[in-house]
Amino acid sequence: MKIIAFVNNKGGVGKTTCSKIMAEYLSKVKKMSVLGIDFDPQCNFSHQYLQMEIDPVAPEGLIPPIHPDYNPEDLEEMDWEGRSSIAEIFYGQGVVPYPTYIENLDLAPGHAERLLAAESVRKTEVVEKVHKQLANFLNSEDVRAAYDAVIIDTAPSKGPLTISVMKAATDIVIPSVMEEQPVQGIYGMLQLWMQESLIREKSRPLNLVGILPNMFKQTRLHKDLLNSLQGNPAINRYILPVKLNQRIVYAEVDSEEANPRSIFDFPDDHIAKKEALEAYQHIAERIYS
Amino acid sequence: MTKKKRFGVSTALTRGLSETIHVVENNSGTFRNVVLPLSRIELDPDNPRKLALNLTDVRIGLNKQDPLYNQKLGELERLKELMATIQSSGVINPIVVYKRGELYRVVAGERRCLASILASKHEIDARVFNEKPRGFELKLVQWIENTAREDLTLDERIENVRDLLREYQQQNNPTEVTASLLRELTGLSLPQATYYVVVLNAPADLKAAISKSEIRSLDKAAILAGIEREDLRQQAIEACIKGSSLKELRQMISQQRDLSKKQKQISLQDKQTRSLSRRVNMGSTGQVAVVKEIVDAILGQARYQKYVPIFSAIDWAHVKHSALAFRQLVDILERELVGQI
Numbered sequence: 001m002k003i004i005a006f007v008n009n010k011g012g013v014g015k016t017t018c019s020k021i022m023a024e025y026l027s028k029v030k031k032m033s034v035l036g037i038d039f040d041p042q043c044n045f046s047h048q049y050l051q052m053e054i055d056p057v058a059p060e061g062l063i064p065p066i067h068p069d070y071n072p073e074d075l076e077e078m079d080w081e082g083r084s085s086i087a088e089i090f091y092g093q094g095v096v097p098y099p100t101y102i103e104n105l106d107l108a109p110g111h112a113e114r115l116l117a118a119e120s121v122r123k124t125e126v127v128e129k130v131h132k133q134l135a136n137f138l139n140s141e142d143v144r145a146a147y148d149a150v151i152i153d154t155a156p157s158k159g160p161l162t163i164s165v166m167k168a169a170t171d172i173v174i175p176s177v178m179e180e181q182p183v184q185g186i187y188g189m190l191q192l193w194m195q196e197s198l199i200r201e202k203s204r205p206l207n208l209v210g211i212l213p214n215m216f217k218q219t220r221l222h223k224d225l226l227n228s229l230q231g232n233p234a235i236n237r238y239i240l241p242v243k244l245n246q247r248i249v250y251a252e253v254d255s256e257e258a259n260p261r262s263i264f265d266f267p268d269d270h271i272a273k274k275e276a277l278e279a280y281q282h283i284a285e286r287i288y289s
Numbered sequence: 290m291t292k293k294k295r296f297g298v299s300t301a302l303t304r305g306l307s308e309t310i311h312v313v314e315n316n317s318g319t320f321r322n323v324v325l326p327l328s329r330i331e332l333d334p335d336n337p338r339k340l341a342l343n344l345t346d347v348r349i350g351l352n353k354q355d356p357l358y359n360q361k362l363g364e365l366e367r368l369k370e371l372m373a374t375i376q377s378s379g380v381i382n383p384i385v386v387y388k389r390g391e392l393y394r395v396v397a398g399e400r401r402c403l404a405s406i407l408a409s410k411h412e413i414d415a416r417v418f419n420e421k422p423r424g425f426e427l428k429l430v431q432w433i434e435n436t437a438r439e440d441l442t443l444d445e446r447i448e449n450v451r452d453l454l455r456e457y458q459q460q461n462n463p464t465e466v467t468a469s470l471l472r473e474l475t476g477l478s479l480p481q482a483t484y485y486v487v488v489l490n491a492p493a494d495l496k497a498a499i500s501k502s503e504i505r506s507l508d509k510a511a512i513l514a515g516i517e518r519e520d521l522r523q524q525a526i527e528a529c530i531k532g533s534s535l536k537e538l539r540q541m542i543s544q545q546r547d548l549s550k551k552q553k554q555i556s557l558q559d560k561q562t563r564s565l566s567r568r569v570n571m572g573s574t575g576q577v578a579v580v581k582e583i584v585d586a587i588l589g590q591a592r593y594q595k596y597v598p599i600f601s602a603i604d605w606a607h608v609k610h611s612a613l614a615f616r617q618l619v620d621i622l623e624r625e626l627v628g629q630i
Contacts, residue, residue, distance in 0.1 A: 197317035224296035
């Protein structure tokens with residue numbers, strides 16, 4: 001089971017969009033059984049597939065909706081309030097993934113307040129506990145039996161949540177806009193990749209799939225920065241030879257009323273679909289070859 | 290005409306990105322450097338360096354009832370100098386360990402561990418292998434560590450090499466142990482590797498003297514191992530124990546060689562009269578490199594490695610020396626092969 005994470009500690013580089021396209025590529029195009037995980041307290045990835053609700057206790061945060069399988073009458077579910085998020089792993093509770101409108105795609109949504117609580121933990125021994133929880137969950141037999149691939153959208157941080165993703169992942173992709181600050185974010189992620197790689201067994205390396213130029217515009221700034229990175233042989237090995245251009249259609253499919261809702265439901269000759277297929281076919285080849 | 294503005298990633302960031310990539314590409318999955326609590330350390334009982342002192346001895350103190358008390362007391366005294374430097378400056382080189390359950394087993398750095406505990410330290414810098422090193426890699430690290438040690442006995446060094454070669458042969462297909470192979474594995478010089486191979490195959494009487502630490506020099510042991518006649522070898526071993534120098538031992542061998550040469554000449558003269566037409570002219574050359582090439586090729590074979598010390602003093606740039614060496618080689622070949630024909 002491949003655990004593929006999209007990481008960059010700079011916000012606004014398109015981690016959620018890239019995670020979403022990856023999840024849909026594997027589930028819709030490759031017909032794989034996929035679990036999406038939203039590890040970002042902003043819960044944007046969850047919002048793509050579920051009607052997230054405002055937490056009455058913490059109005060600024062989002063919480064998952066009542067699970068469709070929840071039955072308040074069931075005595076066995078007396079201890080369950082009917083909502084489940086990936087943050088349950090930090091509280092010793094089970095995670096109940098939600099089905100989505102895509103047949104092969106389930107989602108373990110985020111929970112703003114609970115993920116923020118885990119992210120803010122600082123004491124060394126607790127950080128250790130946070131770090132290992134996602135890997136423990138994803139290594140469980142239930143999860144491995146149910147899914148072929150796990151796609152994780154991450155928070156724009158280098159904190160405990162992202163570190164726990166690094167510990168659990170088999171493959172990471174770093175989406176980046178070709179601008180100064182997001183490129184600095186690449187450095188932050190390479191540092192985490194290095195820290196994790198140096199303590200892993202040789203038999204399970206953390207594969208850096210590559211840096212995905214995202215929201216690319218045919219401007220001098222974007223072209224020059226990409227050329228600059230490609231000009232260094234070591235960095236160039238990790239610059240993916242595919243990219244996602246800046247297109248309004250990627251934002252349009254995020255809308256609740258959008259039709260179609262997935263880039264892969266567009267006609268085959270749609271420019272964005274062709275671009276996404278080319279990019280994700282390449283990424284999948286790097287991961288599965 | 291205005292010049293178009295160009296953008297680029299800063300030199301510092303480019304350097305940071307490429308250096309990070311190189312670190313991962315060159316080091317992932319091998320080891321990491323950490324600070325380890327000394328309470329999580331355990332020693333390797335199979336490390337060929339036979340230190341009697343153990344963790345309990347330094348943590349709790351020596352037990353006078355211990356049959357090894359005197360030996361341990363001596364080892365403890367010798368550790369005190371290291372303990373003093375650790376107290377003042379800490380451990381300069383990290384120890385090497387691998388995780389074994391809840392504990393970390395020491396691959397290299399037992400003395401530093403013991404001395405750190407004596408110095409009342411609670412932690413030690415360590416290089417942690419992410420996985421248990423395979424037998425050969427483990428022995429190789431211990432070999433590298435131990436070669437830097439001056440207080441190892443010859444027996445311990447030979448044991449080290451023996452373990453290293455055994456693990457290598459277990460991991461790879463069993464191959465003939467030659468000096469070239471040992472040189473390749475350890476980085477030793479060819480003469481040093483040759484000495485080790487010769488001593489590894491030493492006769493029992495010499496091995497006994499080495500294990501009793503009566504013979505401590507590898508060079509001398511290699512020369513003694515080359516003496517075939519048991520009575521002469523025993524004399525040489527005794528002379529060595531009494532303090533004969535390398536030069537004196539070489540003279541003894543030389544005498545033995547002259548003696549056997551004379552015997553051989555007699556038998557060859559006898560043969561010459563009987564089968565003169567069957568002798569082969571080995572040809573001649575003014576190129577000493579050709580002679581050295583032939584000699585090296587022969588001595589590279591396992592069965593002739595015991596003769597390598599005899600050729601160690603040859604000046605190959607000198608035609609006369611090279612000619613003598615070649616003649617000596619032919620003598621050896623005749624001596625070794627005639628019996629089998």
